[in-house]
Amino acid sequence: MNPPPPRDAFAALVLHRRPQRARVGLSLGFVRTFAVPEIAEVLSGTGKLAATPKARAKATGAMMFALIGHGVESPAGREIVAELAAMHRIPGVDEELMRYVLACFTVCPVEFAAGTPAEREAAAAFATDLAAALRLPPPPGPTLAETAAWMREFETARFAPSEAGRALWHAVAPLFAARLPGPLARHAPAFAAALLDAPLRDAFTLPRPPLPLRAAARLAFHLTH
Template identity: 30%
Template sequence: MRKRYANLARIRTLDPERDWLEIYQTMLRLEFPWDMKLGLNLAFNRSFSIPAIAAVHTATGELTERTQKRIDDTGLLMYEMVLNGFDQPRGREALRRVNQIHRPYDIPNEDYLYVLGCLVVIPTRWLGRYGWRQPCCHERRATYLFYRELGRRMGITEIPSSYEECEVWFDAYDAAHLTPNDDAAVIERATRSLLLGRIPRLLAPLGNELVSAMYDERLRRATWVATPAWPVRAGLHLALKLRARLQQWAGTQSKRPLFAEGIRTNTYPDGYEISMLGPDSNQAVRRPIA
């Protein structure tokens, strides 16, 4: 059992104000790889569902017509920054590409803040509910500091000053702006394949209901997704809780970090160049988000 908490013990010796990248990398690559990837999937899914943001994405067609490429490009750019930080060559190049994609457009600061809030809050809450252990204060702080730094380097202003303040801002904005809209529904139908791919093959017949059960009621309303039957919701909750308990008591420390052999995607089976990720410049419209 002591070995199971070795990473946590090491994290607690670090200073999140200085070592936030190392802590966040440990969370993603060693402590919670499956949960963090799923949490980030859910975060991006939610960020696409605000009406103003969803309308732009349906206009570009990036998520509805080139779904797999758009999802893979977003994930690759994000993971390159996490794996390499913002000061190493590949991390700098990924950040530069993110800024290049957004620079030509007049994107409201609050739209940026909402996407940032999704990335900070949604995965952390998933870990708090279904992770094999609760994220500690160092991990919450490091998560916030990683995305604060990303936000600053993207020119985002008025970023809340702590994880707790970010959570409060996110909840208030989400309650006011995540409202039912047809564009979000179209995007959700196109992108749910990403979450369906995480359903065990044995449960594939229930895949669509299980994906819907991962959403909270507000997101389901915004995307016109029917509420799954209560046995599906309860069954998913219990299965995830059981998984967490088994991981806590019978799991072992991962010996190979996530992406140790590189990031593999369906779109780029033979590798990729960071400069080629993202939409073609002639496919852009007035206000692309994220």
């Protein structure tokens, strides 16, 4: 069997090889944006995410997975790009914020799903295509590792506690239950918090979960395919 074309390897990872892990990673990427006060204010401004977190998070995931699956230049992809471009026109959403959101939605699924070098290369190519379609500057560096490094620098400069960010986190944390084995679903907020790194916990003013819970959370979410 011939290997998939380079850009298709990213779609194969998130849609077929490890879709559940990729969805957890995408959810964590979404959550990362809440730690940037400017983004949190925009997301909370409509009230839709806090009021209907399951529907909004599901819609965001469906949009990104459809874009990854169909491609940026497909008819479906162009419709989604138009929706994303409309977000760019919201007051307060500048180019750097949009680049950060796109980086989160590309880097986080691949990292959580432990993508191969080929899949990471494909994800970087997808991010470049999407940035071009949105008329944004290309992601920093040609590799996903360089984009991830830029993300960390951005987060060091821009992460900060905010009421909007904390409210959004508490609204979406229960949604991680869908990614947990049945008996653990009722503990979804605690398990989800255990997946957060120190900068995110600081932004949401969450205590550091004990080591056994952090280890159990990683195991529980990585048991999914």
